[in-house]
Amino acid sequence: xxxxxxxxxxxxxxxxxxxxxxxxxxxxxxxxxxxxxxxxxxxxxxxxxxxxxxxxxxxxxxxxxxxxxxxxxxxxxxxxxxxxxxxxxxxxxxxxxxxxxxxxxxxxxxxxxxxxxxxxxxxxxxxxxxxxxxxxxxxxxxxxxxxxxxxxxxxxxxxxxxxxxxxxxxxxxxxxxxxxxxxxxxxxxxxxxxxxxxxxxxxxxxxxxxxx
Numbered sequence: 238x239x240x241x242x243x244x245x246x247x248x249x250x251x252x253x254x255x256x257x258x259x260x261x262x263x264x265x266x267x268x269x270x271x272x273x274x275x276x277x278x279x280x281x282x283x284x285x286x287x288x289x290x291x292x293x294x295x296x297x298x299x300x301x302x303x304x305x306x307x308x309x310x311x312x313x314x315x316x317x318x319x320x321x322x323x324x325x326x327x328x329x330x331x332x333x334x335x336x337x338x339x340x341x342x343x344x345x346x347x348x349x350x351x352x353x354x355x356x357x358x359x360x361x362x363x364x365x366x367x368x369x370x371x372x373x374x375x376x377x378x379x380x381x382x383x384x385x386x387x388x389x390x391x392x393x394x395x396x397x398x399x400x401x402x403x404x405x406x407x408x409x410x411x412x413x414x415x416x417x418x419x420x421x422x423x424x425x426x427x428x429x430x431x432x433x434x435x436x437x438x439x440x441x442x443x444x445x446x447x448x449x
Contacts, residue, residue: 319413319414319415319417325392325414326365326392326393328365329361329365329392329393329411330413332361332364332365333361333411333413333419335348335349336348336349336352336357336361336419336427337419337427337428337429338426338427338428339351339352339357339421339426339427340352340426341353341421341422341423341424341425341426341427344356346359346360346372348360352421352427353421354374354408354409354410354420354421355371355372355373355374355377355409356372356421357419357420357421357427358370358374358377358395358409358410358411359371359372359377361411362447365393366393366447368381368447368449370447374397374406374407374408374409375405375406375407377395377409378395378397378406378409378443378445381447381448382395382445382446382447382448383445383446383448384443384444384445385444385445385446386444387444389444390412390444391412391446392412392413392414393411393412393447394411394412394444394445394446394447395409395410395411395412395444395445395446395447396409396410396411396412396418396432396441396443396444396445397409397441397442397443397444397445398410398437398440398441398442399440399442400440406442408420408440410430412444413429416431416432416433417429417430417431417432418430418431418432
């Protein structure tokens with residue numbers, strides 16, 4: 238066999254011997270399961286991405302509601318099934334969105350930091366409608382509002398509740414539509430709830446419209 242033929246034979250043998258080694262290294266170090274873009278993006282943001290779906294749901298429930306203000310949108314608002322029409326007051330919804338997630342702090346009224354129910358209503362009404370209402374929910378109803386039938390509720394009207402044992406009005410929220418209202422819950426901060434929920438239906442006192 239010529240020198241050239243031997244060289245070709247040696248080269249072919251070397252290539253064949255190297256193939257298993259390359260294959261093993263590739264399998265051990267570089268093999269991965271393909272993930273859609275949104276899953277790969279989430280994996281970069283969380284070390285718990287490989288947990289089962291049940292674990293993910295549990296973890297999601299533990300996550301705090303994002304603070305309002307600074308342009309952030311609460312998860313609660315994102316899940317809310319409210320469709321806005323041309324006649325809806327976008328300024329009201331935009332302002333309330335800022336307040337969602339604000340923690341409950343008695344006697345406070347600062348968006349994103351802390352507020353109670355009447356403090357939130359007072360600030361929102363001043364910002365959206367340019368109307369100054371009373372700081373106390375009972376006096377707000379007495380001095381700034383006219384009671385209306387529940388069936389007459391419109392966006393921006395107020396809903397009042399008696400939650401204390403003394404029988405006096407002690408809680409207020411801003412009505413949106415589809416039985417939903419925004420208020421400062423003492424346990425969850427500013428949140429959206431439904432008037433048909435048992436607690437609010439039981440403690441409901443009256444609906445009212447702010448005097449212009």
